[in-house]
Amino acid sequence: MGILDNLERGLERVVNGAFAKTFRSGLQPVEITAALRRELDTKAAVVSRDRVLVPNKFTVRLAPDDYERMVAMGATLTDELTRLVTKHAATQHYQFAGGIKISLRSDPTLAMGVVQVDSENVSGSVTWVAVLEIAGQRYPIAKSRTVIGRGTEADITVDDSGISRKHVEVLWDGTRAQANDLGSTNGSKLNGQRLVSAALEADSVITIGQTSIVLRLLPQASASPSAPASAETVQTPRAAEPGGFWGPRE
Numbered sequence: 001m002g003i004l005d006n007l008e009r010g011l012e013r014v015v016n017g018a019f020a021k022t023f024r025s026g027l028q029p030v031e032i033t034a035a036l037r038r039e040l041d042t043k044a045a046v047v048s049r050d051r052v053l054v055p056n057k058f059t060v061r062l063a064p065d066d067y068e069r070m071v072a073m074g075a076t077l078t079d080e081l082t083r084l085v086t087k088h089a090a091t092q093h094y095q096f097a098g099g100i101k102i103s104l105r106s107d108p109t110l111a112m113g114v115v116q117v118d119s120e121n122v123s124g125s126v127t128w129v130a131v132l133e134i135a136g137q138r139y140p141i142a143k144s145r146t147v148i149g150r151g152t153e154a155d156i157t158v159d160d161s162g163i164s165r166k167h168v169e170v171l172w173d174g175t176r177a178q179a180n181d182l183g184s185t186n187g188s189k190l191n192g193q194r195l196v197s198a199a200l201e202a203d204s205v206i207t208i209g210q211t212s213i214v215l216r217l218l219p220q221a222s223a224s225p226s227a228p229a230s231a232e233t234v235q236t237p238r239a240a241e242p243g244g245f246w247g248p249r250e
Contacts, residue, residue: 027062031115135211147182
């Protein structure tokens with residue numbers, strides 16, 4: 001990090017401190033998101049013409065009161081921060097050396113409303129966690145086949161009179177996802193189009209009855225903290241090939 005980088009960070013701390021003294025309402029999650037995006041942009045390193053490497057391990061330091069409020073949100077907050085970091089990196093064509101890890105830490109030296117981010121590159125393998133968002137709740141996909149419907153025999157039960165007892169299934173092999181309508185009465189839609197059987201991209205929206213189901217793919221790091229960043233990069237999982245990567249359904 002050069003002298004200019006140090007000056008910019010010093011100026012940022014002064015500005016953040018000034019705002020924190022003016023606005024005593026405490027930190028908001030959107031401010032953490034902005035700080036993480038800023039950290040990616042600041043630390044982006046051009047390795048070659050086609051490769052811009054950014055940090056993948058982040059420690060978000062907060063004032064004690066802000067920390068307690070953010071931690072109370074549980075895994076939902078860190079999952080959403082991870083998703084937004086991944087999205088920003090994809091938009092800017094950044095690449096990671098390993099899976100993304102975001103942790104929160106209480107820092108008594110910081111005033112309420114101030115957020116500081118420390119980051120580094122950590123190489124390693126990535127595990128993709130698939131999550132279904134339904135009516136504000138998140139359901140991690142723990143099996144290769146997850147059935148969603150109104151009946152109690154479904155893996156995820158949804159209280160919606162417009163859907164069948166076993167309405168739709170989501171298949172997941174650890175890197176790719178696919179959705180299949182299970183012969184439902186009212187049918188299913190994928191991103192507004194009729195769904196019979198189709199591959200799922202990250203953030204795809206399945207609509208059954210009056211219910212929307214969103215697929216989120218979250219990268220999780222499984223690296224040793226001491227491992228240096230390598231030339232290996234992390235790519236977003238590919239969608240399944242048309243027709244289904246498990247072959248046609250019977």
